Amino acid sequence: MSAETVLRLDGLTVRHPARGGEVTAVEDISLTVPAGRCVALVGESGSGKSTTLNALLGLTPATARTRVRRLEFADAPGGAPRPVTDPAALRGRSVGLVPQDPARALDPLVRIEGHFAELYRHFTGLKDRAEARRRTVAALAAVGVDRPEARLRQYPHELSGGLLQRVLVALALTGEPRLLLADEPTSNLDVTVQRRVLDLFDALRAERGLALLLVTHDLAVASQRADELIVLRGGRVVESGPTDRVIGAPRHPYTRQLVTSLPGRLPRTARPAAGTDAAPAAGTGDGPPVVLAARGLAKSYPGARGSGPVAAVRGVDLTLRRGRTLAVVGESGAGKTTLLRLLTGLERPDAGTVLLDGTPVGTGRRARVAFTRRVQLVHQNPAGSLNPALTIGRIIAEPLAAHRIGTARHRAERARALLEAVGLPAGFAAQRPARLSGGQAQRVAIARALALDPEVLVLDEPVSALDQAVQLALLELLDGLQRRLGIALLLVTHDLGVVRATADEVLVLHRGRTEEAGLADALFTAPASPYTRALLDAVPALRLPVTPPFHERTPSS
Template sequence: MNAPRERNASHPPLLRLDRLSVTYPGRRGVAPVAAVADLSVTVSGGQTVAIVGESGSGKSTTLHALLGLLPREAEVRYRALEIGDDTGLSHAVDDPRELRGRAVGLVPQDPARALDPLVRIERNFAELHRHFLRIGDRAESRRRTIETLQAVGVDRPELRLRQYPHELSGGLRQRILIGLALVGRPRLLLADEPTSNLDTTVQRRVLDLFDTLRTERSLGLLLVTHDLAVAAERADHLLVVRHGRVVESGPVPAVLGDPQDPYTRQLLTSLPSRLPPRPQPKPADPPPVVLEARGLSKSYAGGRGRERTDAVQDVGIRLRRGRSIAIVGESGAGKSTLLRLITGLERPDAGTVLLQGAAQPSRARAGTAFTRRVQLVYQNPASSLNPALRVGRVVAEPLEAHRVGTPASRAERARELIRQVGLPEEVADRRPAQLSGGQQQRVAIARALALEPDVVALDEPVSALDQAVQYELLRLLIGLQERLGIAYLLVSHDLGVVRAMADEVLVMRRGRVAEYGPAGEVFDRPASPYTRSLLDAVPPLALPRPSPLGPPPVSSPPASSPSERTALS
């Protein structure tokens, strides 16, 4: 494993947090909930410490507790919280809110939510300059903003000042957030899932930026991530947390090279790339083509006098029954646009979509036979499921829309589909908000299967989920395909997910096809330099040789091991 060696030997600690506990009071007779219990962490200058674990394990709660950002009802206790200064001395912190911006900078998880869509980029920086640096002069604030944007690798900073967040790519928005976190000149950065929604090349550029800041400024970085491959490649020290407790801690090579706790071993074996490799299709007697796209093109008018943007140019695919095609590429490559053209959510400027050999109208096809045969599973299940309906009604929505069956038969079909996606039948009586993210996505899959479609389009179906849930959902999708013969059209920025699911891979760049072929050839012998650059940007742990091993059961942890690495019960 190519993990970096620890780099904190010559730097004093910037952060020492000893035995943090966060408890939320129970309601209506329910016992209090311990979100974090006795968590300790130390970060030194020039060092990256990663916290990994599943959703609800207390990772983000720890970061928010460090800055006093938790709700008032949260009871926060710790034995010690100390921050180091420029002289190497540590000082006890009485009020964590005092650390915000000056001693500690926070890089939030979702740039689209963290940046006000109604405020230009310059104003975001100006407000922080006034608050932290007492700079009210507009010219001085602009000068410093440009310097910061240059430092975090934002191109054409003078232009970016005048833009709104929606006019920037995901990678640029993430760099803007890092720049905002640096305004108060902190020595420690807290990064909460900073790359979870980025494609591989943008992810690498953002992580490279963190490495540069850490090296040049001796910054410490406390990184929260559900992506074990990112932690393995970039961190010096690793904390594995589960149910708010640290179950294993130590240098990355020690923890991942010889994990002591069963949960750590489960995380390692739950990587998408650990799924069995896709069987190689036989050249003779291939399955029939269920969906074909020919010469699809789409362009959009440019704003403010700019030229039209070619989102998709002359793209075609042939999807066979029971097979999967994955569409990959950088942000802005045209992946989601192509998916919307194929599924009829947008009208192409040119080209044809054929379903089982019959051409489909080039307009929205809601309520027609096409939507019965082609269904879509969206990226974010929380926003795609009606919160006012119970789950059984949500799953039955397509049946109601197409007037299939009676209310009683639709309800029974919904319960059958809920069981089919691995959920207990009583989930039908709950509301989506009462389910976890993985359960919500299973409900979305059940709804997509209600009309027995030939094709299911999957738009980043697991990107918002933690690693173990990703693994289980991928196994579910593969199992459903084998049993039902469904064809999948998958859009994903995670090449580990693509390798686990795809028979063929379509690589897009700037709206055009850069490479298209069998998944094994694209991954092992890429013909396009662009494809090679995408693969080179993937952390090594995310694309090892696939193994048929499944995750081991989680049992009682072993006794703590006496070494520099600790496995805790």
């Protein structure tokens, strides 16, 4: 017996005004979401996934032209779907939304309790503060937030990414909706937190019969959690159907491309032998020379509200060899970002030393200038690190100007050459950052980091918010740059699929300490630490049915 239909959408088309006509964002999108089931929308950036969600809630811009042949929703269990004339009426009570970025979705000046109180007043007219607090504690506990009473007085910035995501789920459920829309709910979470959030969605579907429409660029997540996949490209559905069929026997070339472009499924490119089985922290062996190292790094911060200091990094050693890639991994709060800031000189350690070519890095101005010419940082959010008032050419040439290298003409020519080196047209130099996609912005950030011919690139979550095809292209770009230029890469990431595809060596952090360090192949095949094994077990793998892979099938099959 098939599950009852909660949402039925037929023939959604959204067009935006543009010079000389209109631009079609989505065209003729149709989907059905049954009670207790998960339907996943997958596809690259710009494919129309978020536009579809916004249209379902009446959140498309006023300038957009939106047409729907039919939109129906079942308000109560057992009821037949009825036509919806105003999608905005579905918000909150019928349909809950879990937005992509929890840090931006919550008001940073409002405590967690205040966010819930506002929704209770809106949905139920509840003004009793004690009752609102009781309901909030129950709502937070229901989605697995630990110490919910203590969380009421906290601000969003005081919570981890996983806790913020659970708070957003609880907020989305305050109106007791029948359908939950989740827009990239796990893209910035580490694998263990990601699994807990996805397990929460599964539990809500099982316990409440909640229908889930999941937007994700992670095909592995979709293959594990969704009952049905809808593949979008260029605003159109190119393939849809039961998950096992779409993954196991994809019919469209684009779907086949998605299946084969998962970083964790790619064979690692052969590299020169390391020359040692020693862990990266050991700093011994006859492999490539060490370019960047750390010995005994430690950093603590004052605790909240007068409590004792919190140790973010505790006695960490690492070694990065020339022309090789070292990945630093761990859960949220493991100390990855603090370690990165210590290594790049953005913060001073309480103890320990950073060494460049075996020499401790000085703290004076001249030492810092010399260090930044050789070690460059690529930030996690490239759009936020690119000055919107400057052209892309000037942004790339900024480091050259700061170090007074070359004439203005030379710097402009160098910027155009760097754009081509990272796979972008030289003509992009005259454009502004606002016109760039996420993948293009990341390439510009890499080009700027390469302007000074550094020996080390430190990359902070470089592909976490990008879709699979763009991830693959950027990883191939970094691999090619490393091979041509001999650059050492220090990769900070929570994505173990990316680590498996790119890293030579891995350093696993847990609560600020080194949990395990060694060659990547050994760590993935025989992890020594139970914590590392738990991380690997949490990685979402592509769920393939027991059928021949598509490349072994005949066209007729």
